[in-house]
Amino acid sequence: MPKKVVSIIVFPGSNCDRDLAIAIQKHLNVKTEYIWHNEAKIKHHEMIFIPGGFSFGDYLRAGILATKSPAIKEVINFSKKGVPIIGICNGFQILTECKLLEGSLLVNKNQLFICKDIFLKIENKKSIFSKNIKKDILKFPIAHGQGNYYASKDSLKKLEDNEQVIFRYCSNKGSVKNKNNPNGSLNNIAGITNKKKNILGMMPHPERAISDKSTADGNIFFEGLKELL
Amino acid sequence: MSKISKEVIENHGISLAEFNMILKIIKREPNLLELGIFSVMWSEHCSYKSTKKWLKTLPTSGKRVICGPGENAGIVDIDDGDALVFKMESHNHPSFIEPYQGAATGVGGIMRDVFTMGARPIANLNSLRFGDPKHPKTKSLLTGVVKGIGDYGNCVGIPTIGGECFFHKCYNNNILVNAMCVGLVKKNKIFYSTAKGVGNPIIYVGSKTGRDGIHGATMASAEFDDKTQDNRPQVQVGDPFIEKLLLESCQEIMKQDAIIAIQDMGAAGLTSSSFEMASKGSCGVKLNLDKVPCREEKMSPYEIMLSETQERMLMIIKPNKKKLTLEVFKKWGLDAVEIGNLTDSGDMELFFNKKMVGKLPIKPLADMSPEYNRPAKKLKKNKLKKKYKDIPIHHALLKMISGPNHSSKKWIYEQYDRSVMGDTLMSSEQSDAAIVRIHDTNKAIAITCDCNPIFCNSDPKLGSAIGVAESWRNLIASGAEPIAITDNLNFGNPEKEHIMFQIKESIKGIKMACDYLKFPVVSGNVSLYNETKKKSIFPTPVIGGVGLINKTENIKGFKINLDDKIFIIGDSYGHLELSEYNRICGNNDGTPPPLNLKIEYKNGMFVKKFLKDYGDLVTGCHDISDGGLLLALAELCISNKKGMKIKLPKNTKKLKEWFFGEDQSRYLLVLNSTDDFKRIAKKNKVKISEVAIVENTDNFIVEDNFKIPIKKLIKYNNSWYKKFVDI
Amino acid sequence: MIYRVFVNYKKGILDPEAEAIKKTAKRMGFKSMKNISKGKFFDIEISEKKAGLEEIRNLSEELLSNPVIENFKILKK
């Protein structure tokens, strides 16, 4: 049987595309195809990824300039058809800027870029992305300057009520406190879905945690996506 | 054309003798454009006129060297068809004027030097020197520089994985920002800068040319005065996004067999890049300056030739690949234009609106560039032995680990993306050298930056040799085979005899150590005139060492486990002069510890072989450098959040010497089994002694002396930066 | 013709940069300062007159500002 194909959208300035492809191939028994941002057609849309990096230099607001690329129009079309879409880091920023996900990612509270390992609590396993994750706490690196999740009071309440929050920053034991919040995100939010729960955005980088000695939890995350394909 | 006045010549930093030389070369008066070109080509920065004579003496070959100094970066062989391309470069003056942009563009420049040669950058490091923390400018310089380095490398997507940061009042008005980049290339896919083929097109690609940093290269060759701080046009703004596009598009074109020669436009921009390419290939060059993409209106040929706008490259392309090349650049959204072609005239001919505006012979200009044997003389030191207080051992330790130079650099390195590209195995806080895996293999490389300016100031030759030895030792301690170095020689004004003396001595010291350790110099950079109001920096020859790790299993870091025993390897004499301990006691006099290269080599080879043959017995490894034995042990505890018990030496009368002496050629080995180790050390006649044992304790215990809770050590270690940047 | 577009955070969004500036200013001894907020502006030069303002409004909405967090305002310069 020919392998299924997962699409990864690449913008000028993306820099996690290669590592994402490696992680996907390692776990999902699929091929990956890079879609250059200027392409108006996405041939393979069983699943779409938007990788991390600095699309268009992250100028103006991280992610905004990328939302004007033709490929994003396609992403929006497919999102309506229920295609699973995952945006990581810059991908998350792009998804909020094109309004596929609620809220916005502001400059980190300490105004600095932050690169370190953090712990993530899996808040609920009711989404297609989280239901097969075989652990309750994951350790991933973060590396971003704008990861401070913000949403208005109303939308935040809706997000929580509708169980759209998937990941929260926590301690190694899973406690979600202010001191485990690296960037000032409201409610320690690190990853959310849309209302229909076919789109996931997250700041931490599972694709950077698949072979390193300090954390290999990315493998668990990608294994959990198997059923989707 | 306007006649050239004495004042104009002087403003271009050209001496009378040099001007006469120009007249001899072109057999007429130069016009302003030509004078400008001479001035940048013959500036200290581009011509190395004060140091060339001495740099030539450095050992530059070795069994792994593919390309030594003379190209954009050095290249070494790391087996299996792979090679490493690396170099270090300074951006000291620009970073003092505008720390954020200065540091950022420094990182951009060194990455271009590396990817010009066909390599993909895989690691960035930086070596930083700031003034006294109490100096009013230090804080904003530190915050600006670190953010600039981080933002640039992060955006391009290259991990910044190591470096050093040191504060001393000698850098109050002359900070040092040295950036190093290491790239990976296939041995048969290396690109050089030698232009070839009459008629071949010259392609310009990258940012549009603006009026940025015109005379930047000559600025780097002139001593600062107070006015310099208002010097506006010198500042160049970096665009890491364009850099990323340049990197990716060049990599794409390099796969196409289109490029004959390629060179980044660094210092002295279009001038030096076109001259160097043509001169290497003994070609002539014709440039149509009106074709150069410009950002500003009405730019003159002079401005176009001398601009230092960042993120630009020049390449000679095979004529039949021109269309394809331009298409690739277009796909990446970059400005790419044919601005001229190669000729057989041997001249550089510059046209603007169809008129010839300058013509200079290429070979003579390069070959006859000035080379000075500047007078050098040792400065007599008046030894003032001040009285100073003797601080108790545990106070001294706490003071050290909570002071600016030995505090945790977390505040710095958390701003650097270290995990991008997924191959960082250790960043420099986890091991003596930063370690990055060669993608998709079981090989890795180790990289380190070192210099002890305190030693170099007292004895530049010995201090510089120690720098090389320390770099070598760091690589061995991390489990690597040392291969080669790049160096960045930061000094004051070479026209002063005592500074010239420092420079010559320092190069001698580097040569001595490199020769002995078979550790060649494959690239480097010189930054002179780091001097303000007659106050020079300490001599700061930064050494960037690179080593190879055959199997990632052989990597060693700062790891310790319960019940491990820790041994010191090498002789301890208790040399306290110029040590960190003496400095915190207020005593800054003396000489550096002696360095016996024979013993250095012997100890290093022993450790290297032991790690290779008996790696299973070794939990971790750490070299002993400034701060001595006790600081090295404390660093292990802090890094592992574990306690240990430290033994007293036989001679308890000289405890301070034992714990804080900075004798060279020593390592700490953390062993989980010791019998084989003792036997082999004895056989090799290597001096060893057991110094500590990792016990089940939350304390840092010095037998019969004191104990400090590890939590307290960590808290002290983490406090300085937070307080300093947050006040 | 040049229009200036002002973009700033909506009320209720904490701006850490403005907070930091305020803190530093106080420390530097600028006592009379009661509050500080910040924003960005864009000067946009357009060629034709008609439809220009409309275009600028669209640009501000779709690109220059993010309605989740920001307000904008257009002035003719």
Place this chain on the structure above:
Amino acid sequence: MIYRVFVNYKKGILDPEAEAIKKTAKRMGFKSMKNISKGKFFDIEISEKKAGLEEIRNLSEELLSNPVIENFKILKK
């Protein structure tokens, strides 16, 4: 009393961000746009009248702008 301080790049200094915005706007089809430049502004509320402007000038010079690459201008709101 509120003063507004405008800060923008000096002439001739490259603004890569403005370049990127311009390119995107073109891609989006905003044809009438000839040029775009950008800057920041700060709204500063001060208590007393006298010496206030002087203080704001100092603040702009020392904190809000980077004199090496930026200009500033103060307007009363």
